[in-house]
Amino acid sequence: MRKFAALLSAVLVLSAVCASAFYQPTEGTSPREVVVFAGAAAAPVYREVAAHFESRYGVKVALNLGGSGALLSALEIARTGDVYIPGSPEYLVLASKRGIVDFTAFEPRALAYLVPAIIVQKGNPKNITKLEDLARPGIRVGVANPEFVCLGLYTKELLEENGLWEAVNRNVVVHAESCEATARLVYIGAVDAVIGWHVFYYWNPDKADIVWIEPDKIPKISYIAGAVTAFARDGDLAVKFLDLLASREAREIWRRYGYFTTLEEAKARAPRAVIEGLGRYGG
Amino acid sequence: MMVVSNLNAKRGNFSLTNISFDVRDGSTLVVMGPNGCGKTTLLECIAGLQKVDSGTVIIDGIDVTGLPPEKRRVGYVPADYALFPHMTVRKNIWIAFRKSKGIGLEDLQRIIRLLRIDDLMDRRVESLSSGQKQRVAIARALAAGPSALLLDEPCSALDPPTREALRRGTDNTLRELFRELNAPVLYTTHDLLEATAIGDRIALMSNGKIEQIGLISEVFESPRSKFIAEFLGFNVFSGRVLSANATCTLVEVGGVVLSAEGRGDLSEDVKDVTVAIKPQDIALSLTRDAFEPRLGNCRCNTLSGVVRQVYTEGPMAKVYVDVGDLSLKAYVSPEYLEELGIKPGCPVFLHVKSSKIKVLPKA
Amino acid sequence: MGVSAFRVASFLCLAIILAFFLCAFTSPAAFTEPRRLALALMSDEIRFAILLSIATATCSTLVSLVIGIPVAYVLSRSNFWGKTVVEGFLDIPMAVPPIALGVMLLTFFVRNPLGSFINERIVRFVFEVPGIILAQFAVISILTIKLLKESFDGVPPRYEDVARTLGYSELESFLYITLPAAKRGILGAALLSWTRALGEFGATVALAGATRFKTETLSVAIYLNLAAGNLENVAALSTILLLISCTAQVAVRRLLYGGSRP
Numbered sequence: 001m002r003k004f005a006a007l008l009s010a011v012l013v014l015s016a017v018c019a020s021a022f023y024q025p026t027e028g029t030s031p032r033e034v035v036v037f038a039g040a041a042a043a044p045v046y047r048e049v050a051a052h053f054e055s056r057y058g059v060k061v062a063l064n065l066g067g068s069g070a071l072l073s074a075l076e077i078a079r080t081g082d083v084y085i086p087g088s089p090e091y092l093v094l095a096s097k098r099g100i101v102d103f104t105a106f107e108p109r110a111l112a113y114l115v116p117a118i119i120v121q122k123g124n125p126k127n128i129t130k131l132e133d134l135a136r137p138g139i140r141v142g143v144a145n146p147e148f149v150c151l152g153l154y155t156k157e158l159l160e161e162n163g164l165w166e167a168v169n170r171n172v173v174v175h176a177e178s179c180e181a182t183a184r185l186v187y188i189g190a191v192d193a194v195i196g197w198h199v200f201y202y203w204n205p206d207k208a209d210i211v212w213i214e215p216d217k218i219p220k221i222s223y224i225a226g227a228v229t230a231f232a233r234d235g236d237l238a239v240k241f242l243d244l245l246a247s248r249e250a251r252e253i254w255r256r257y258g259y260f261t262t263l264e265e266a267k268a269r270a271p272r273a274v275i276e277g278l279g280r281y282g283g
Numbered sequence: 284m285m286v287v288s289n290l291n292a293k294r295g296n297f298s299l300t301n302i303s304f305d306v307r308d309g310s311t312l313v314v315m316g317p318n319g320c321g322k323t324t325l326l327e328c329i330a331g332l333q334k335v336d337s338g339t340v341i342i343d344g345i346d347v348t349g350l351p352p353e354k355r356r357v358g359y360v361p362a363d364y365a366l367f368p369h370m371t372v373r374k375n376i377w378i379a380f381r382k383s384k385g386i387g388l389e390d391l392q393r394i395i396r397l398l399r400i401d402d403l404m405d406r407r408v409e410s411l412s413s414g415q416k417q418r419v420a421i422a423r424a425l426a427a428g429p430s431a432l433l434l435d436e437p438c439s440a441l442d443p444p445t446r447e448a449l450r451r452g453t454d455n456t457l458r459e460l461f462r463e464l465n466a467p468v469l470y471t472t473h474d475l476l477e478a479t480a481i482g483d484r485i486a487l488m489s490n491g492k493i494e495q496i497g498l499i500s501e502v503f504e505s506p507r508s509k510f511i512a513e514f515l516g517f518n519v520f521s522g523r524v525l526s527a528n529a530t531c532t533l534v535e536v537g538g539v540v541l542s543a544e545g546r547g548d549l550s551e552d553v554k555d556v557t558v559a560i561k562p563q564d565i566a567l568s569l570t571r572d573a574f575e576p577r578l579g580n581c582r583c584n585t586l587s588g589v590v591r592q593v594y595t596e597g598p599m600a601k602v603y604v605d606v607g608d609l610s611l612k613a614y615v616s617p618e619y620l621e622e623l624g625i626k627p628g629c630p631v632f633l634h635v636k637s638s639k640i641k642v643l644p645k646a
Numbered sequence: 647m648g649v650s651a652f653r654v655a656s657f658l659c660l661a662i663i664l665a666f667f668l669c670a671f672t673s674p675a676a677f678t679e680p681r682r683l684a685l686a687l688m689s690d691e692i693r694f695a696i697l698l699s700i701a702t703a704t705c706s707t708l709v710s711l712v713i714g715i716p717v718a719y720v721l722s723r724s725n726f727w728g729k730t731v732v733e734g735f736l737d738i739p740m741a742v743p744p745i746a747l748g749v750m751l752l753t754f755f756v757r758n759p760l761g762s763f764i765n766e767r768i769v770r771f772v773f774e775v776p777g778i779i780l781a782q783f784a785v786i787s788i789l790t791i792k793l794l795k796e797s798f799d800g801v802p803p804r805y806e807d808v809a810r811t812l813g814y815s816e817l818e819s820f821l822y823i824t825l826p827a828a829k830r831g832i833l834g835a836a837l838l839s840w841t842r843a844l845g846e847f848g849a850t851v852a853l854a855g856a857t858r859f860k861t862e863t864l865s866v867a868i869y870l871n872l873a874a875g876n877l878e879n880v881a882a883l884s885t886i887l888l889l890i891s892c893t894a895q896v897a898v899r900r901l902l903y904g905g906s907r908p
Contacts, residue, residue: 007651068873069876073872094875145858175856424812
């Protein structure tokens with residue numbers, strides 16, 4: 001009996017120790033913190049801005065980076081988090097429909113613009129100069145999965161609008177499962193070209209080259225926008241963070257990583273392009 | 284006929300050294316020795332399961348030394364029988380029979396009958412008793428039609444009653460079987476009684492070497508080294524030669540002087556020797572001259588001592604007698620014991636013929 | 647006290663583990679309904695994914711067994727120079743995250759001259775179904791080998807020795823004596839490897855991509871839906887995967903043990 005009691009108490013003590021490791025103090029007892037769910041693609045930008053934010057306001061920024069869809073699912077299930085910054089506006093619309101973000105606290109505005117482009121291997125060995133070249137026999141093309149990945153949907157629309165979907169599809173050897181995976185295809189050299197966001201080049205300029213698409217051919221461009229969640233603990237702080245991301249100083253950071261920071265810049269590359277609206281909060 | 288010549292095999296710290304012997308068809312050579320002396324290694328080398336460094340094994344005129352086990356046709360029965368698991372007896376035997384050469388269905392049926400396993404054929408091997416397993420294992424080895432048979436301590440895994448029957452010779456199965464087989468049989472054990480019951484010749488091994496080899500009766504009668512004498516259960520003492528000539532050797536053992544016939548194998552001026560006396564060769568009596576009329580003219584050693592202990596084991600009684608500093612073991616029949624009323628503490632006289640005193644090299 | 651404290655504690659641990667996994671597996675139910683499950687099963691894409699998953703898992707398990715059985719035999723029976731090093735080396739792939747393994751393989755077939763030669767001339771692995779099988783194999787083979795070795799270790803070499811004296815060569819002894827004796831262990835290893843291959847995602851997607859109606863397995867489909875934020879589909883597909891796994895477990899156990907326990 002004594003042995004049993006000893007064993008039981010040992011198990012209880014052990015459980016208590018483990019439990020305390022996971023214990024999160026409730027709000028009000030910890031220093032202020034902003035929890036941000038943001039698309040991994042623009043991670044370097046968020047990290048820099050977060051550092052600035054921390055030094056300016058003395059508030060820690062917890063960055064949760066990942067795929068826009070996965071982050072949305074996490075927010076939906078857990079219902080914690082202060083800011084959501086997906087990689088494209090479609091996700092914000094979805095988030096709003098599901099009651100995850102609140103547009104009234106912060107007018108979502110475009111933080112940076114993304115333009116579709118052809119990303120090729122360094123040195124452009126297959127000498128691709130225009131969209132039609134992707135239909136050339138022998139060219140291996142990779143695209144993001146056109147049903148599940150945002151970039152994929154944009155790619156499909158782009159090719160369909162230009163009557164090239166069938167032709168290029170014959171050269172498509174793989175659907176990638178995410179934006180990053182699409183870019184990776186070129187960096188590793190598994191395909192000759194992908195249709196991706198222009199920033200794919202800037203992420204790794206020594207492993208890829210960019211071939212700008214003829215401006216008139218681009219039907220739609222994307223942008224990164226953020227919003228405050230419906231269950232944010234400190235709405236003010238959340239807004240402050242988003243403000244900082246949209247500020248003049250932040251523009252330098254965005255630019256440095258290759259993003260277009262004004263609509264004009266983006267439109268210069270795609271004059272006829274349409275931008276997905278956010279209800280009455282257009283880009 | 285199996286001829287082994289100069290077999291050497293090194294296994295880490297242990298090696299078989301210069302093993303040579305031959306076994307004729309129909310003859311059984313028992314290999315005996317303490318645990319670790321190399322019996323199993325020797326058998327495995329002959330079966331081809333272990334490599335030899337030098338030497339040859341010739342079976343029926345064919346040099347099998349370089350051949351893999353499957354080409355040697357040597358039947359092998361390991362100590363734990365190793366019957367193939369999750370199978371019936373029939374399947375085990377069939378597995379052996381399908382690869383057999385020179386043995387027909389009739390021969391197989393005879394083997395099964397001889398080993399009395401006909402009604403076990405459809406039993407699963409896990410459900411058999413140890414005695415049944417032994418017989419199945421032997422049947423399996425024979426079903427392959429081997430030109431020689433090796434058995435590694437085949438009785439060690441048996442339950443006591445079955446083992447006793449084989450030891451005492453009341454169960455003739457194995458002896459009959461080996462005679463019928465008419466092939467060389469190599470049989471290891473460390474039980475003396477079993478050896479006498481089963482085999483014709485015996486080889487005694489120690490530390491990878493054969494110490495002595497010959498007919499069982501010869502070896503048991505005349506051990507050639509201290510180790511063998513001890514192994515066979517002799518009384519063994521260290522002694523000093525007092526005088527020696529062609530007919531008689533006087534040795535002093537623990538304060539007692541004994542006379543031994545002849546000189547044995549000793550060289551000229553050896554002083555330190557081993558003296559061995561078989562317990563069965565010691566006669567006990569209550570009076571000093573009880574045996575003189577019977578033993579007649581022979582030279583005889585008579586010692587006086589006190590009985591320390593008496594153990595009766597079946598048909599044999601062991602009597603431990605203290606003679607001065609020496610402790611001697613004598614075997615007598617329990618009836619004789621009772622007749623004389625020999626008990627612990629009783630003073631007795633021991634009589635040993637000079638011819639029965641073995642003088643051996645020191646070590 | 648009739649039952650020892652140790653036994654009680656052991657059952658407690660068992661209860662904890664069962665509860666843990668039950669909680670994990672039943673939570674998707676909160677996000678899905680049977681209707682969605684049925685919808686998913688009627689979709690051509692999903693049906694293709696299910697068949698592809700089962701087919702590739704079966705292939706990679708078979709390949710693992712064909713290569714694994716001889717390897718496990720050698721590791722179990724032989725004592726060769728450098729064996730410890732080889733065994734240690736074979737443990738390493740288990741520590742590599744599957745997605746990293748997949749990227750390594752992709753790089754090999756695309757950048758390495760030998761790899762590109764194989765990929766161009768012999769078998770196309772990159773972004774093709776053989777790539778799925780190879781990726782799964784890369785992830786499960788070590789597990790298979792370890793389990794098989796355990797099974798062979800459990801069959802005393804003595805049986806092979808006896809079989810050889812009966813006239814069977816080393817190969818024959820292995821085939822007719824050792825393999826049947828290790829049958830249960832081998833089937834168990836196969837089942838576990840198959841299940842693991844079914845759930846494989848990281849290496850598969852890196853080497854074979856996530857191409858619809860071509861290299862989209864069930865696990866990849868789950869990921870894609872997660873990436874798109876379709877929680878209901880994720881739950882439905884996960885449930886399908888669990889059901890397939892359960893069915894396989896029950897079916898093989900029935901096969902193995904029939905009616906009687908071993």
